[in-house]
Amino acid sequence: GQNIDQPTEMTATEGAIVQINCTYQTSGFNGLFWYQQHAGEAPTFLSYNVLDGLEEKGRFSSFLSRSKGYSYLLLKELQMKDSASYLCAVMDSNYQLIWGAGTKLIIKP
Amino acid sequence: NAGVTQTPKFRILKIGQSMTLQCTQDMNHNYMYWYRQDPGMGLKLIYYSVGAGITDKGEVPNGYNVSRSTTEDFPLRLELAAPSQTSVYFCASRPGTSGEVETQYFGPGTRLLVL
Numbered sequence: 001g002q003n004i005d006q007p008t009e010m011t012a013t014e015g016a017i018v019q020i021n022c023t024y025q026t027s028g029f030n031g032l033f034w035y036q037q038h039a040g041e042a043p044t045f046l047s048y049n050v051l052d053g054l055e056e057k058g059r060f061s062s063f064l065s066r067s068k069g070y071s072y073l074l075l076k077e078l079q080m081k082d083s084a085s086y087l088c089a090v091m092d093s094n095y096q097l098i099w100g101a102g103t104k105l106i107i108k109p
Numbered sequence: 110n111a112g113v114t115q116t117p118k119f120r121i122l123k124i125g126q127s128m129t130l131q132c133t134q135d136m137n138h139n140y141m142y143w144y145r146q147d148p149g150m151g152l153k154l155i156y157y158s159v160g161a162g163i164t165d166k167g168e169v170p171n172g173y174n175v176s177r178s179t180t181e182d183f184p185l186r187l188e189l190a191a192p193s194q195t196s197v198y199f200c201a202s203r204p205g206t207s208g209e210v211e212t213q214y215f216g217p218g219t220r221l222l223v224l
Contacts, residue, residue, distance in 0.1 A: 031210045045212040045214075048212065099151030101149060
């Protein structure tokens with residue numbers, strides 16, 4: 001079957017760095033997405049990885065290792081507004097997105 | 110552009126009632142999707158469409174129906190509401206024209222409570 005695993009909840013301090021991991025087992029792979037979802041709102045796109053390595057975009061970076069079925073989202077210089085759920089999603093061989101349950105990130109002052 | 114819009118924002122249904130969740134996008138996107146998100150769970154694909162007149166089932170289609178008569182609109186129909194359909198429903202779209210992987214754009218969601 002298809003499976004995506006992420007931690008349920010993480011807590012970090014304002015100004016610090018946090019890494020949110022995602023492991024996946026899917027039928028085919030056409031890329032991995034990270035979305036941010038604030039409580040009561042729709043998911044919004046953060047990053048996309050299809051090749052191994054690190055993609056940096058401002059305070060956010062995303063890493064992919066296809067051989068290990070592993071990705072992480074790195075958030076630097078955490079701000080209170082970063083409190084949200086972070087969803088990992090893999091595009092499978094049918095170009096459909098398979099979603100993880102999301103990681104709720106709590107930022108403390 | 111308004112992007113992807115959904116109505117209503119919130120609805121309470123009684124068991125056995127029916128309703129239509131509306132979704133409209135003004136970006137001329139070919140691909141449209143309906144997801145449901147239960148508390149603490151990932152998004153589950155209900156139905157999707159690759160263009161006007163074409164629809165296909167996703168992972169959890171039972172109890173739902175869709176139509177795609179125009180590029181802009183992709184309504185989701187619940188015929189006999191059940192408590193198991195209590196969820197947040199998201200509509201999404203993407204261009205589907207580049208031949209490359211594209212991000213999906215989401216509507217604000219419809220919260221449905223079936224009692």
